[in-house]
Amino acid sequence: MTRSSPPPADAPRTAGRRKDPQIDSAALQATLELLAEIGYAEMSFSKVAERVGVHRPAIYRRWPSKQHLVAEAVGSALGHDPTPDTGDLRADLITGISTLVDSFEGTVVGNVLPALVADLAHHARLREDFLASVFQARRDSTARRLRRAAAQGEIRSDFDLEFTMDALAAPVYYRALFGHAPVTRKLAEQSVDLVLASLATR
Template sequence: MTSALGRPRDARTHTAILAATVELVVETGYGSLAIGNIATRAGVGKDAIYRRWPGKPELVYEAVFTSVDASPIPDTGTLIGDVTVLVAGLLDEFAAPAAAAALPGLLADFAAQPALRARIREDFLAPAKSRLIELFDRAAARGELSTDIPVDLILDSLAGTVLFHVGLVGAPVPPGLADRLAEMIVLGIQTR
């Protein structure tokens, strides 16, 4: 059991850094976000940041995406209902101001480093995939679906579509987007 030696880390420092990060990423955008500015805004030294996170991508990731897997797996009784809830959740999360501001740059930095690239798969895709599989298993048990489902393709489609719309097109999310996207994909795979 490792006991803490020396002065313990201050939780308020942690909080202040994350809060400052969220504020600044909205104000200046991810690309113009400087660690030094975050430190100043948080009333903190730069080292206090580098002591906790290896760099900007990891810090922003933690600051912006806190509740990724907090939401429970939906169970509405129909596949299309479940997928709609899932997509709506994605949209909610990615369309938030800080997320929308951070996403393109953040993804670019993650994509550029193999080590971070792996985290996209592990932290984001893998849990989402297991959720999807559960939905499909339930749907198959109800007889809604055949068994050989291209889960990876569906995952790429759902996430890619949402990210593309929110992060790159930059347009506001139209009302029925989640419903229409879920319907299209589910019909596409149900029809064989």
């Protein structure tokens, strides 16, 4: 009988994944707490496991790397369905963008973002996972609201959806990354108003 080859180093460890949702939730919360207390560089699986009260394998079986754990924790703080549909397009878009403002200014996410973005640039698998599970999920929420507004004649229909979603969030991400100016709700309102002005029906 031949021995099977070991999995690649970057292959996800799926054994035990999602067997206990309480551990997943506790680990994500512990990660955010540790990021706030000791920072991205010092946070480790061992420290998360100690904080949660489980053995280290219970953590690394769920996430293939520390970076994956941090990315999912950041995603849990940002939320995956930020833009509601209340019938007021401006208010809905402001609500969606304000979830970024709240996360960057009210949690550790803003401090972690530069390091996480750097890791996304150097790890293709991590980038793909983050874009699929966090980034795209948030954009889908906004896209649905914009499509409905276009279908109802609130905004013109011949607009570039991808560019519009970039334009809505870009000022908030830019300030969060470079820290040259505050990230505020007013910024969210300014971004939305600028975009809506470009989408006005003729």
